[in-house]
Amino acid sequence: MTWLTAHLEIVFGGTLALFAVLLLVQQRRSPQSTAAWLLFVFLLPYLALPMFLAFGVRKPYRASHLNFSEPDRIEPPAAAMDIFFRELGMPGARSGNRIEIFEDGATAFAGLNRLITGAEHTIDAEFYIVENDEIGRAFVELLTRRAREGIRVRLMIDRFGGLSRPRQALERLREAGGEVLFSSPFLGLPGRGRLNLRNHRKTLVADGCRVFAGGMNVGRAYMSADAAAPALWTDLSFALEGPAIRSYSDILASDLDAAHRRAAPEAGEIPPSEIRCAAVREGNAVLQPIPSGPDISGDTLHDGLVAAIHRAERRVWIVTPYYLPTDQLAHALNIATLRGLDVRLLVPAKSNQTLADLARGIYIRGLADAGGRVFLTRDRRMIHAKAGIIDDFAWLGSANFDVRSMYLNFEAALFAYDAGTVAHLERWFEDQCALCSEGPPQASLPRRIAEGAFRLAAPVL
Known part of the structure; x- marks a missing residue:
């Protein structure tokens, strides 16, 4: 035989x-x-x-459950990017929003707690990581308290990112009536996801009226309960009210329903309270949430950034913890520097991912050789923010400037087109650069050889 x-x-x-x-x-x-x-x-x-x-395998398993709610009125395009994203089926930019950007972990944690304690009906949340430390446990315990008070609480954590989750606290949340769900299981079983595709979104929606989102996970490295004891890392998140929250509600509802393996509700099934909340125009910010990932046809965020960099006329500023761009993004940035644009890249001198640091070296020196300005954090400071400015618009959110975020993970970015929000991020970026040293990292010949080898593994780092 x-x-x-x-x-x-x-x-x-x-x-x-x-x-x-x-x-x-x-x-x-x-x-x-x-x-x-x-x-x-x-x-x-x-x-x-x-x-x-x-x-x-890229995007193999989840057809889009997203049914973006029609706006109450179609607004004129906010910018060329608004038109581009609308053509890709994304929700259009909406005016009348109020945004509060959190530049440190203490204000972010306080803002997150305000949304949770102020909720009257529902709290829905998804995070890549909820750590088993004092911050993660305090977050889950607050959700548990609200569940005991009769609030519908649903929390989803990525299966891989949640390996260090506070299991006992989550069990108490379940006992109080809250739902605890996990996205993207490890095994590539039909309809159940794959190890390579992680849900990297960080969003909390309270009553369908208020949103907390951005780049921060829930843990001591990202947030702090004491302003006198700052978080370990520099990061960005935000709280949002106004018409743009409808898109975040749609994205989060789709993710939660996918975890339940059921169809997302149609736009007409949205509770009237959420429709009224979204219609309230709270401020002057013009914002456009853009999701990307296996639930979206195409590579919306990646293609939008490539197009925007090629169209840029003055500047391209990027901050990211992990700089492993696709070939198209790297080429677009190098061409932008050769066109005489103000191209700046802000990254940590040493991140928490050693292999990613090895793989990025060729890309960083290539950008510097083309004329781009590279800023490296000092004193081993880890910058975990994911944001950028191109000419007169900006974005921030959960997506790193790397292959994994652009092509694989579930991500969400918020594009801002109003002068006030862009000026805020511009001031923040310049403040961060002032704390950095300028110039690409030096590398010996053995390190350059290692960088070339690890560059081949960039898509999975």
Whole structure:
């Protein structure tokens, strides 16, 4: 039977390899990435196939559940980017919003608590990480208290990001009547997600009227309960009221319903209280939430940024903890510097991801060689903010400037087109640069060799 066993192994392996190749050639990726995966599959199929199914498949499983609510009135485009995103099926920019940007962990944690304690009917939340520390436990305990008071509480945590979650506190939340859900399971079972696709969004919606979102997870590194004891990292989040919150409600409802494996409600099923809240025009901010990920057709955020950088006339400023751009983004930034634009990149001198730091070196020095200005944090300060400014508009949110956020993860960014919000982020960016040293990191020959090797793994870092 040895020959039969060998024959079946060959047939089975060949079938899997053919399946992987068919998936591979249909997906949007660079020719270099496609060629590398094909070579890997043919040379080491029994190693490459499991790795490809775990890490190499893009957007394989979740058709969009999003049904963006129609605005109460169609507004004129806020900018060329507004038009671009509308053409991709995204919600349009909305005026009349009020936004409060949190520049440190103490004000962010206080703002998050205000939304939770002020809720009258519902609290829905999703975070990539809720740590098992004093901040994470305090957050879950506050949700538990509100659940005991009769508020409907639903909390979703990413399965991988939630490995260090406060399990006992979450169990008490369940006992109080709250729902605790997990997104993106590890195993690539049909309809259940894949290890490579993580829900990186950070959003809390209270009563469908108020939103907390941005780049902060819930934990001691990101937030602080004491203004005198600041958080370990520098990050950005925000609280939002006004018409733009409808898009965040839609995104979060879709994610929660996907975790339940049920269809999202149609726009007409939105409670009247949420419709009234969204119609209230609280301020002067012109904002446009943009989701991206496996629930969105195409690569909306990535393509929007590539288009915006090519159209830029004055400046492109970017802050990110992990700088591993796609080839298109790296090329667009290099061309922008050669066109004489003010191109600035703000990154930590040393992040919490050593492999990502190795992989980014070639990209950072390439940008500096083209004429871009690179700012590195001093004193081992970790900057975890994800934001940018291009000419007269800005964005902030959950998406890093890397392949994983642009092509793989569930993300959400908020684009701002009003002068007040852009000026706020401009001032913040310049304040951060003043605390940095300018110039790309130095690297020895062995490190440069290591950087070149790890650059190949950028899509999974």
